[in-house]
Amino acid sequence: MPGLRETFDCSFSMCRTGIRRCWQFVLCHKPLMLAVKDQYNILCLGLTGSGKSTILAQLVGENTDNIQPTNGFNIKTLPIKGIVVSIKELGGSGRVQNFWNYYFADKNAIMFVIDSAGSDEELQLAKETLKSVLSNARLRGRPCLVLGTHSDISGSKSQQELESLLQNVMQGFKWQVMICSSFDRQLIRKAFETLIDMIAVSGQ
Ligand SMILES: Nc1nc2c(ncn2[C@@H]2O[C@H](COP(=O)(O)OP(=O)(O)OP(=O)(O)O)[C@@H](O)[C@H]2O)c(=O)[nH]1
Ligand SMILES: [Mg+2]
Structure with a gap:
């Protein structure tokens, strides 16, 4: 013993x-x-008028009454879920789209904004644009959250409709679709929190 x-x-x-x-x-x-905890860099893309600047202004509590088309880029930095998140919106006009790929390096994720009340032609164009963005090697493996805006407009597409529109261009990507009005701050915040979770899970 x-x-x-x-x-x-x-x-x-x-x-x-x-x-x-x-x-x-x-x-x-x-x-x-x-x-993991340092800083996340998110790229916010989408056709002109899809609502990118409006959602970012809502997210940081700025006035959304007189937002002009983004003629270059627009950056917002804020803490989300205890992480510093830097979101870079690139203007969606054809002229600015020519320069998008200069900004693809060192991004952790993509928020792609689509006007879910757009015409069939506009939705097709958004789909082709997203496909072209995702084909860039520097974005390989990056999680992508598709945010369908203009849900306050009657006849706008549902989450399921956007999912079936996009599913064949999203193969191989971690992706999710959410729907909101760009004036609904809570839902926008939720969308970014979801994207932060997707980054953490994917290890990007
Ligand atoms: N009803 C409604 N209008 C919206 C919504 N989102 C944006 N808008 C309006 O759409 C217009 C364009 O919005 P922006 O935020 O400038 O769009 P953008 O994607 O930043 O456009 P670019 O900077 O040109 O690429 C503005 O007049 C907004 O008020 C929405 O969810 N519902
Ligand atoms: Mg803008």
């Missing part, structure tokens, strides 16, 4: 080993933890 002294020595040494292992784990995984 071990004496009190031996039992104490044995417990103390096990405790010390446990503490050392915990400390080694923290030291080994610290870079990973920092990588």
Whole structure:
């Protein structure tokens, strides 16, 4: 039978080993933890008039009354789920689209905005544009959240309708469709939180 002294020595040494292992784990995984928590860069794309600037203004609590077409880019940085998130909107006009691919590097995810009340031609054009964006090697593996705006307009497409429109261009991507009005701040916030979760799960 071990004496009190031996039992104490044995417990103390096990405790010390446990503490050392915990400390080694923290030291080994610290870079990973920092990588996850550091900053996420999100690219916000979509045709002109789809509502990109309006959703970003809503997200940060700015006035949305007199938003002009984005003639270049527009950046908003804010904390979401405890992570600093930098969202870069690129204007959707044909002239600005020519420069989109200069901004594809170092992005963690894509928010692609579609006017869900658009005509069939506009929806097809949005689909082709998204397909072309996703074919860029620098965006390979990046999660993509498609945000269908203008849900306040009658006849706008539902989430399921947008999903079936897009599913053949999204193969191989982690993607999700959400629907909102660009004036619904809570839903917009939820969409970005969902995208943050998608980034965390995908490890991008
Ligand atoms: N009814 C309604 N109008 C919206 C919605 N989203 C945007 N709009 C309107 O659509 C117009 C264009 O919105 P923007 O936010 O400028 O669109 P954008 O995607 O930033 O356009 P570009 O910067 O040109 O690429 C504005 O007049 C908005 O008020 C929506 O969900 N519902
Ligand atoms: Mg804009």
